[in-house]
Amino acid sequence: MVEGVDNRNEIRQFLASRRARITPGEAGLPNYGGSRRVPGLRREEVAMLARVSIDYYIRLERGNLSGVSESVLDSVARALQLDEAEHAHLFDLARAAAASPRPRRTPRKQQIRPSVQFALDAMTGAPAFVRNGRLDVLGTNRLGRALYSEMYTDPARPVNHARFTFLNPRSHDFYPDWNRAANDTVAILRTESGRDPYDRALSDLVGELSMRSEEFRTRWAAHNVRQHYTGLKHFHHPVVGDLHLMFDGLDLSADPGLSLLVYTAEPGSATEDALRLLASWAATLEQAEQAEQAEQSAQAEAVGQAGHPAQAGPAVRPVKAAAEPRAKAGGGTAKDQA
Numbered sequence: 001m002v003e004g005v006d007n008r009n010e011i012r013q014f015l016a017s018r019r020a021r022i023t024p025g026e027a028g029l030p031n032y033g034g035s036r037r038v039p040g041l042r043r044e045e046v047a048m049l050a051r052v053s054i055d056y057y058i059r060l061e062r063g064n065l066s067g068v069s070e071s072v073l074d075s076v077a078r079a080l081q082l083d084e085a086e087h088a089h090l091f092d093l094a095r096a097a098a099a100s101p102r103p104r105r106t107p108r109k110q111q112i113r114p115s116v117q118f119a120l121d122a123m124t125g126a127p128a129f130v131r132n133g134r135l136d137v138l139g140t141n142r143l144g145r146a147l148y149s150e151m152y153t154d155p156a157r158p159v160n161h162a163r164f165t166f167l168n169p170r171s172h173d174f175y176p177d178w179n180r181a182a183n184d185t186v187a188i189l190r191t192e193s194g195r196d197p198y199d200r201a202l203s204d205l206v207g208e209l210s211m212r213s214e215e216f217r218t219r220w221a222a223h224n225v226r227q228h229y230t231g232l233k234h235f236h237h238p239v240v241g242d243l244h245l246m247f248d249g250l251d252l253s254a255d256p257g258l259s260l261l262v263y264t265a266e267p268g269s270a271t272e273d274a275l276r277l278l279a280s281w282a283a284t285l286e287q288a289e290q291a292e293q294a295e296q297s298a299q300a301e302a303v304g305q306a307g308h309p310a311q312a313g314p315a316v317r318p319v320k321a322a323a324e325p326r327a328k329a330g331g332g333t334a335k336d337q338a
Contacts, residue, residue, distance in 0.1 A: 007093065010194060143278065189202070190223060190225045239281050244269070245265055
């Protein structure tokens with residue numbers, strides 16, 4: 001099974017994979033021709049570019065980042081031409097290596113605060129949701145749940161973007177560019193594994209996906225990371241068709257590890273019209289659900305009055321949890337870029 005969040009193994013494979021993708025020419029080094037036994041740069045070439053000894057760099061690539069200074073990490077990042085997400089990931093790995101070993105944390109059920117759900121519900125014209133680093137959706141507004149209605153066909157809660165992408169065949173229709181969605185999903189999980197290697201729920205998720213999906217397993221082995229704060233996503237919704245949505249993500253400072261993501265459409269676009277249609281569809285579903293609940297409550301009250309007239313009281317209608325979305329999921333088939 002794929003090693004999910006082993007810190008030393010992660011360091012070793014991350015550095016080796018970044019080194020393998022750079023040619024001497026790309027690093028500004030002379031290429032004297034002939035065959036090379038390794039793809040990309042040799043360790044001694046990285047050491048020279050980073051201005052450290054070969055023995056010291058070998059120690060780093062063996063997974064020992066404990067006590068390494070920030071200046072050395074910066075030098076290694078420049079030598080390996082790391083982008084912003086990869087640079088941050090290297091520092092996360094170093095912080096985890098310097099921390100005292102501790103057992104993986106037992107998963108605890110996460111919930112969003114009621115005020116956060118109220119804020120989500122106040123956003124009526126844009127799909128929005130709150131997720132954690134494992135890509136669990138912990139809360140959404142009505143339009144957000146309508147957008148991801150295909151994901152909510154899974155009865156397990158909380159729903160999870162990674163499970164949907166790799167284990168639900170509907171995701172291949174929902175995401176027009178499924179490969180990009182899959183790559184981004186794994187890269188986000190890789191980033192989180194470097195930030196918090198002691199998250200048992202994340203380790204369990206990686207293990208589950210590695211066992212059940214070769215597509216996930218192959219991508220996990222690539223050690224790619226990604227920051228996910230803004231961009232453009234493409235979906236194919238089973239009810240309203242193609243959607244091209246801009247997204248922005250914000251970390252919730254009062255709730256470490258949680259992020260708010262909001263999707264918006266360009267004004268005057270076909271996607272804006274499609275979002276209005278999606279909102280109307282979601283409202284119709286909610287009205288039908290409320291009518292069904294009212295009918296069930298009335299029937300229960302009538303039965304109670306018939307059987308126990310002296311003890312009959314007002315029917316209690318079910319109350320939805322604050323962190324649960326308000327629209328009922330739809331069916332069908334669904335297409336993105338994560």
